[in-house]
Amino acid sequence: MSAAVVAAARATASxxxxxxxxxxxxxxxxxxxxxxxxxxxxxxxxxxxxxxxTFVLAFTNARLISPEPxxxxxxxxxxxxxxxxxxxxxxxxxxLFAVVIVxxxxxxxxxxxxxxxxxMRGVNFFRTVYFLPVVTSMVVVSMLWMFMYQPNGLINAxxxxxxxxxxxxxxxxxxxxLALILMxxxxxCGFHMVIWLSGLQTIPGELYEAASLDGxxxxxxxAYVTWPGLRQTAIFILITITIAAFSLFTQVNIMTxxxxxxxxxxxxxxxxRTGFQQQQTGYASAISLVFFVIVLAVSLIQRYLTRDKExxx
Amino acid sequence: MSATATTxxxxxxxxxxxxxxxAQPGLPRTVxxxxxxxxxxxxxxxxxxxxxxxxFKPDLQIFAxxxxxxxxxxxxxxxxxxxLGVFDRVxxxxxxMNSVLISVSTVALGLVVNSMAAFALSRxxxxxxxxxxxVILATLIVPFETMALPLLWWVNTIPYFDGSQGWLDTxxxxxxxxxxxAFSIYLFYQYFDSIPKELDEAARxxxxxxxxxxxxxxxxxxxxxxxxxxxxxxLPAWNSYLWPLMVVQTESxxxxxxxxxxxxxxxxxxxxxxxxASMITLPVLVMFIAFQRAFINSIASSGVKG
Numbered sequence: 001m002s003a004a005v006v007a008a009a010r011a012t013a014s015x016x017x018x019x020x021x022x023x024x025x026x027x028x029x030x031x032x033x034x035x036x037x038x039x040x041x042x043x044x045x046x047x048x049x050x051x052x053x054t055f056v057l058a059f060t061n062a063r064l065i066s067p068e069p070x071x072x073x074x075x076x077x078x079x080x081x082x083x084x085x086x087x088x089x090x091x092x093x094x095x096l097f098a099v100v101i102v103x104x105x106x107x108x109x110x111x112x113x114x115x116x117x118x119x120m121r122g123v124n125f126f127r128t129v130y131f132l133p134v135v136t137s138m139v140v141v142s143m144l145w146m147f148m149y150q151p152n153g154l155i156n157a158x159x160x161x162x163x164x165x166x167x168x169x170x171x172x173x174x175x176x177x178l179a180l181i182l183m184x185x186x187x188x189c190g191f192h193m194v195i196w197l198s199g200l201q202t203i204p205g206e207l208y209e210a211a212s213l214d215g216x217x218x219x220x221x222x223a224y225v226t227w228p229g230l231r232q233t234a235i236f237i238l239i240t241i242t243i244a245a246f247s248l249f250t251q252v253n254i255m256t257x258x259x260x261x262x263x264x265x266x267x268x269x270x271x272x273r274t275g276f277q278q279q280q281t282g283y284a285s286a287i288s289l290v291f292f293v294i295v296l297a298v299s300l301i302q303r304y305l306t307r308d309k310e311x312x313x
Numbered sequence: 314m315s316a317t318a319t320t321x322x323x324x325x326x327x328x329x330x331x332x333x334x335x336a337q338p339g340l341p342r343t344v345x346x347x348x349x350x351x352x353x354x355x356x357x358x359x360x361x362x363x364x365x366x367x368x369f370k371p372d373l374q375i376f377a378x379x380x381x382x383x384x385x386x387x388x389x390x391x392x393x394x395x396x397l398g399v400f401d402r403v404x405x406x407x408x409x410m411n412s413v414l415i416s417v418s419t420v421a422l423g424l425v426v427n428s429m430a431a432f433a434l435s436r437x438x439x440x441x442x443x444x445x446x447x448v449i450l451a452t453l454i455v456p457f458e459t460m461a462l463p464l465l466w467w468v469n470t471i472p473y474f475d476g477s478q479g480w481l482d483t484x485x486x487x488x489x490x491x492x493x494x495a496f497s498i499y500l501f502y503q504y505f506d507s508i509p510k511e512l513d514e515a516a517r518x519x520x521x522x523x524x525x526x527x528x529x530x531x532x533x534x535x536x537x538x539x540x541x542x543x544x545x546x547x548l549p550a551w552n553s554y555l556w557p558l559m560v561v562q563t564e565s566x567x568x569x570x571x572x573x574x575x576x577x578x579x580x581x582x583x584x585x586x587x588x589x590a591s592m593i594t595l596p597v598l599v600m601f602i603a604f605q606r607a608f609i610n611s612i613a614s615s616g617v618k619g
Contacts, residue, residue, distance in 0.1 A: 031523040032437035036445065039430035042493035045471075047452055050464040057463055064466055115350055126350050128605065129358045135601045135608070136361065137552035139570045140590040144364050147583050154363060157379035186357070191612060198613035247458040250554050254577075268458045275462035276559045284462040292459040299454060 054292065057285035064279035077286035087287070090258075090265040091294075093177060097184075097266070098245035105185045106237050109192035110230075116193070117200045131190040138187060142254040145183040146170065149255075170256055173263035180251050180264055188244070192237050199233030200226070235306045239299050246295050267291045359385055368395050368588040375584060395588035402585065405592070407565055408572040412593070415487045415568055416550040422492040423546045424539060430493075431501030432527045436513060446502070449495045458555070464490065465559050486560045487568070491550065497542045500614065504538035505531060541611035544604075551597060569593040 058077055062070035081087050116127045133141060148154040149169035156166035169179040207225045216224065227234075249268040252258055258265035258273070267287060275284025362385050367375045369391045378384045399405055433439075434446050468480040468490070480486040513526040521529075532539075554570045561567050570593065576586045601608050 028437050028523065029439045032433040032439045032442070035429040035433035035437075035523070035527070038426040039493040039498060040445075042426060042489065043449070043452070043495070046464065046468075046490035046493070047455075047460070047495075050460040050467050051452075051455060053463040053467055054460060057466065062466060064469060112353065115346060115353070126354055127609070128602075129354045131601075131609070132361055132598075133357055134612075135548070135597050136594050137554075137570060137597070139552065139554050139573055140364075140594050143573060143576075143586055143590050144360055147367075147586065148360065148363070152376065152379075154379055154384060157384075161380060186360070190357070194609055194612045195615070243454075243456050247456045249458060253555075253558075254573075271458075271462055272555065272559070276465065281462060281466040285466075288459050288462055292455070295456060295459065296454065 054285050054289050057282050058289045059286075060282045062282040062285070064275070064281050066279075070282065073282070077283050078290075080283065081286055081290065086262055086265060087267075087270060089262045090267050090270045093262075093264060094246055094248060094266045094268075097177065097181060097248055098242055100181055101185060101245045102238065102241050104181075105189060105241055106192060106234075108185060109189045109237070110196045112189060112193040113196035113200055114226075117197055127193075130193055133187045134190040136187070138250040139254060141183065141187045142251050145179075145186075146255045149179055149183075171260060173261045176256055176260060176264045180248075180255065184245075184248070184251060188241075192241065195237060196230070196233060199230045203229035235303075238306065239302055242298060242302065243295055246291070246298070267294075364587050364594075365591050367584060368591045369393070370395075370584060372582060372584050395582070395584040396592070398582065398585045399589050399592070403572055403575050403589075404564065405569075405572070405589070408567055408569040409593070409596075411484075411566060412551060412568040412570070413596075415484065416547050418484075418488045419491050419550040420543050420546045422488065423494055423497055424542060426493050427497040427542065428501045428532065428535065428539075429527065431498045431505055432523075432531060434498070435502050435505035436510070436526070436531070437523060449498055452495045453499070461555060461559070468560065481560050482563050482566060484566060487553075487557055487566075490556075491546075491553075494546065496615070497546060500542055500545075501535070501538050504535055508534055537610075540604075540607045541614050544608055544611040545615060548597070 057070070059072060059074060060070040061073050061076075112130050116123050116130070150156075151166075151168045151171065155169070159166040167175045169175050203226060207229070208221055211221045211225050247268055248266045249272065252264050252266055252269045253272070256264040258269050268291065271284045271287040271291065274280045274287065366385060366387050369387065370378070371390060371392070371394065374389045374391075375384075378389060383389065434442055468486050470479065472478055473480050473483070474485070508531060513521075513530055516526050516530055517523075552570060553568070557568050557571045558574075561571065573586070573589055573593070576582070576589060
């Protein structure tokens with residue numbers, strides 16, 4: 001759109017505005033409501049009500065398909081949940097998964113971004129390849145890695161070449177969660193690489209010039225120019241990876257079904273198993289509610305710890 | 314130094330003449346950097362090459378090739394048996410058409426309802442529009458997984474269009490709950506706000522209604538936002554797994570992602586699984602290669618919130 005058009009429009013508007021716009025205010029109000037209506041109804045029906053329902057159903061014995069109406073049972077679901085060893089195991093796995101994946105995945109993604117943030121010939125090729133797993137669905141990635149993780153599969157065959165006898169990745173409780181961690185990082189890194197990259201490109205080149213004039217080493221340039229400049233990006237990446245890690249489900253459902261010995265069971269996997277397969281909606285809602293409170297608490301704590309201490313902005 | 318850099322980011326400067334990579338030599342430029350790039354290329358690319366190559370090999374050939382480079386090369390006995398096997402075992406064409414139908418409908422419906430809502434929030438000032446925007450943004454912190462099970466109960470309880478109880482086992486239940494999307498509204502809102510308000514004020518003075526301004530002035534200017542929202546809606550719709558797994562029992566309504574479960578239950582033929590995986594990945598891969606810049610930009614813009 002050209003500047004001339006805008007300028008002309010601005011002139012027309014200012015010369016003729018005033019009471020003619022005021023008169024239509026009531027009409028505007030109605031139009032606004034009308035345009036908001038479809039999205040509003042959909043969001044209320046399929047987002048706000050289900051969120052509200054989580055709080056209600058968690059205190060009932062509701063079942064997915066049941067001839068009898070649900071009954072209020074107080075905190076029964078929660079006491080049952082907190083006495084369940086599988087729940088604590090699943091929560092532990094979920095937290096461990098997040099704690100390992102958050103720093104590693106963001107660091108690898110940042111390294112990828114730094115490597116391709118250069119005006120070198122062919123760098124787009126590398127960016128494309130690093131990004132390929134992101135456009136591949138987690139379902140496909142899970143099947144592929146399940147195949148590669150077979151005891152006699154690709155990974156162990158390659159390890160055998162260098163004289164290492166690989167474990168039964170998905171069948172051994174000591175290795176299964178690690179196996180899921182590795183493939184999850186492989187799949188998602190490219191996504192965060194792109195976000196780091198857009199952060200890197202907002203840092204003005206003059207800052208690097210100034211820093212190198214002052215004799216800063218490459219590492220110092222990274223520590224004092226790049227990293228502080230990536231602050232907002234880093235916070236965003238920290239929070240999104242954490243939430244994604246807590247929501248771990250697809251890989252578990254396809255590759256391990258929570259096994260062996262619950263070593264890869266997660267909170268969401270447990271919620272789906274009880275709420276869908278066993279149809280205990282009330283109990284699953286209690287799990288969902290606990291999960292929601294944890295995710296909310298973690299992201300609030302992260303926001304608090306990473307808040308801008310210098311200015312409220 | 315830290316303060317300067319931070320304010321620069323928050324101002325979101327245009328890309329400077331000197332790209333950061335230009336001004337910051339070192340790792341990206343050295344031989345070590347190149348070796349790293351190529352090694353990472355193998356790490357991220359080879360598993361996918363392995364998937365596609367294996368889809369053309371009989372299982373015996375796949376396992377015989379595992380310990381060597383042949384695993385990644387189209388050599389040895391190669392044929393289309395795995396693909397024929399897939400079509401033999403599952404109604405693949407139906408699954409694929411379902412996936413296309415569901416993703417395209419979700420994108421189309423989403424573009425209309427979300428852009429309209431964003432237009433109203435950005436252009437028409439009415440009492441409480443800040444509150445509405447705040448509520449919409451607040452829902453962004455709720456991961457779908459936390460409400461999936463109450464939502465399942467809910468869609469099984471509410472009446473369907475024909476008055477019968479429950480939405481399970483329909484196309485609608487796979488499309489309509491995902492049409493309105495807080496993040497899409499936010500992306501449109503942000504983009505619309507960057508279009509000068511004088512444009513539509515002038516049109517209003519000339520007698521155009523809000524719908525007309527939306528349709529003939531704002532949407533034609535919103536190309537980049539439409540592309541971003543389309544991609545960010547299409548990918549999760551195409552890849553969705555948890556939801557269709559729970560809401561669809563009828564085979565003829567299943568999307569392709571859920572169809573892969575058929576291959577786990579029966580005696581495993583890895584070649585066929587790789588063929589199935591390759592076929593459901595191919596459409597997205599082709600789209601990605603064709604619209605690469607739009608894909609990367611849309612992902613990058615998803616990081617602007619925060």
